Amino acid sequence: MSFSWMAWTLPTALFFLTILALLIGMSVWEYFAPGGAPRVGILRFETTRGDRLFISLLGAAFIHLAWLGLIGPNLWWALALAVVYAIGVFRFV
Amino acid sequence: MEKTWNNKAWFLVLPVLLLVAFSAAIPLMTVVNYSVQDTFGNNAFFWAGTDWFDDILHSARFWEALQRNLLFSFIILAIEIPLGIFIALNMPKKGIGVPVCLVLMALPLLIPWNVVGTIWQVFGRVDIGLLGHTLAALGIDYNYVRDPLDAWITVVVMDVWHWTSLVVLLCYAGLVSIPDAYYQAAKIDGASRWSVFRYIQLPKMKRVLLIAVLLRFMDSFMIYTEPFVVTGGGPGNSTTFLSIDLVKTAVGQFDLGPAAAMSIVYFLIILLLSWIFYTVMTSSDADN
Secondary structure: OOOHHHOOOHHHHHHHHHHHHHHHHHHHHHHHOOOOOOEEOOOOOEEOHHHHHHHHHHHHHHHHHHHHHHOOOOOHHHHHHHHHHHHHHHHHO | OOOOOOHHHHHHHHHHHHHHHHHHHHHHHHHHHHHOEEEOOOOOEEEOOOHHHHHHHOOHHHHHHHHHHHHHHHHHHHHHHHHHHHHHHHOOOOOOHHHHHHHHHHHHHHOOHHHHHHHHHHHOOOOOOHHHHHHHHOOOOOOOOOOHHHHHHHHHHHHHHHHHHHHHHHHHHHHHOOOHHHHHHHHHOOOOHHHHHHHHHHHHHHHHHHHHHHHHHHHHHOOOHHHHHHOOOOOOOOOOOHHHHHHHHHHHOOOHHHHHHHHHHHHHHHHHHHHHHHHHHHHHHHHO
């Protein structure tokens, strides 16, 4: 089966493999610590760890877009900022 | 009754996962792949990196279309939600009036989008349309082809006509599910009509209203067919929403890379706003 019509590139394949790895990682985490660890953080509403991953990924997308629009095309610093943001979300949200 | 835990039950969601994979995940992955490349057809692609995203984020055309989209969704929600609640509150709760009203309310929802657009395109025409001709006879200078404000009014009224029924039906479903005991208790307490609405009907409708707001927001933010048929995005670009702009880029100009980048930004904005709506409404529900 050919997937050439999907126009795969190495960076986009790595991007989706990272997302897949995160989802598998979250599933394994859920298997060993079921229940999703719900809690009320600084946003004052209840989130599970799945919600926190969603907030992290969505925020990371906007951090990259904002960096690209406001600063420039070098996105490594945006990636670093997104990782710091994700750690913050998992720690405090 | 004791719950039975069996993780094999997860296999039952496999068909849904496969369906979502083929209908959403794989097309989305393809769009992401297109967004970082350029193509001149023949399945030949050239790496473009973040250039298309850069172009989109610095494009006045994109931001103007986004502003129009946000304004349109805001106006639609501000009209359709209160109007839908008002109509639902005034619909009969028993008797022959119930099926009559339900059928009348469901009728606009059964009409395909392009037919709705065609109906309103003809309806609003000054030369042959009932609305346009009547307004002209009354001395009102109305012409949706020439005047941006008239075009906006036409598109908004058309959407209200088409979709308020959905809000009505959802609210009505919420209202008829309220047990009579609540109303009897309110009557004993001497509650006013407003108090009954504020403390009984509105809280009981909250869940269906959440669905109505989400559906109407997402749908109005993605609106394409009706304004395209009525105004074609004009006059000028006054009713060119993101979806119309996107189709012009992807199909009209065959710029697949910029169109894919625009799709992703568009998708992220819808995802963010829908998530904010959902979170705000469900968390206030939990607080109550």
